[in-house]
């Protein structure tokens with residue numbers, strides 16, 4: 001019996017990928033170790049008939065970078081591979097990915113069920129922009145799958161999850177929601193930004209679409225804004241040929257290249273993000289000025305067990321509340337010296353911010369309270385600095401409360 005070929009490990013896949021597009025048919029053979037940046041808006045046809053055949057859909061040659069570009073393709077192949085999906089679509093931002101996904105699933109009169117804690121931009125899209133276009137969204141507490149079942153209507157065309165959710169770190173049991181959705185034939189999308197494919201592969205749990213704000217851990221260096229969708233080949237093809245073509249949120253070749261570079265170190269970075277976050281979370285939970293620490297890796301997190309079984313690690317994001325409430329949080333944010341007061345997350349730099357007035361200011365006061373975004377909550381994206389330095393910085397800032 002032939003031995004089954006063992007699949008290489010995740011880090012190997014991140015670095016070696018599928019080995020595509022590294023050959024160039026020039027005057028001399030080239031095999032670049034890094035995928036070239038095809039900084040070209042358009043691609044020449046061999047002759048008029050070739051161009052016509054491409055437009056008839058009979059020839060898959062590149063046409064124009066809004067629809068596809070070899071550097072973008074290289075990224076899409078990698079991401080589909082790492083997320084264990086059939087195909088991927090790279091976009092200009094995480095929000096371009098969200099709008100593309102929604103428009104590819106829904107039309108006027110349709111309905112979406114989503115978790116109630118979402119990235120602030122997604123919440124704004126769901127509560128302000130989509131309703132103007134006749135698409136309605138019901139947001140439900142995402143920690144109990146039964147809430148999704150209850151909210152499904154006849155016209156529900158998409159279930160949209162973010163797990164762990166930004167910034168409350170509430171988890172959703174993906175398999176349980178998939179079971180509910182499957183019975184009704186409704187696709188499930190998972191925003192996998194916080195976990196990355198290193199820690200969680202929602203498609204393997206039965207989800208239909210994965211979304212990333214690649215701006216965060218995938219890029220990882222705070223220098224790129226980008227988004228990714230991964231799903232079935234025909235769904236991705238429709239997203240590209242209808243929504244991306246007509247709405248136009250394409251990624252630039254340079255940004256696609258930055259993400260390809262980021263992917264090579266993704267597992268190494270995630271391991272350090274997680275190790276540092278665990279130490280920072282422990283430091284905070286023993287600090288007398290800290291009232292509450294929310295981190296899925298702590299046993300005090302109400303869904304610690306689900307995080308341990310659904311994810312391969314607890315991630316690098318922590319939310320916490322200090323004594324002195326909102327004013328106490330302000331003192332910390334205004335006095336950190338190493339940590340940077342900035343939105344975004346998943347960068348090599350430690351970033352600290354105030355969800356209620358920054359990333360999640362799209363939630364009104366009442367909504368903030370309902371979904372558990374305490375006005376005192378401070379969110380920290382633990383970076384890759386020496387953890388002693390991050391802790392020393394937080395310690396000196398907390399001492400000022």
Ligand SMILES: *Cc1c(COP(=O)(O)O)cnc(C)c1O
Nearest residue numbers: 093094095119166193213215226
């Ligand atoms: C940042 C973020 C987004 C939006 O992505 P952009 O790249 O900023 O457009 C979506 N979902 C989550 C969880 C995010 O953190």
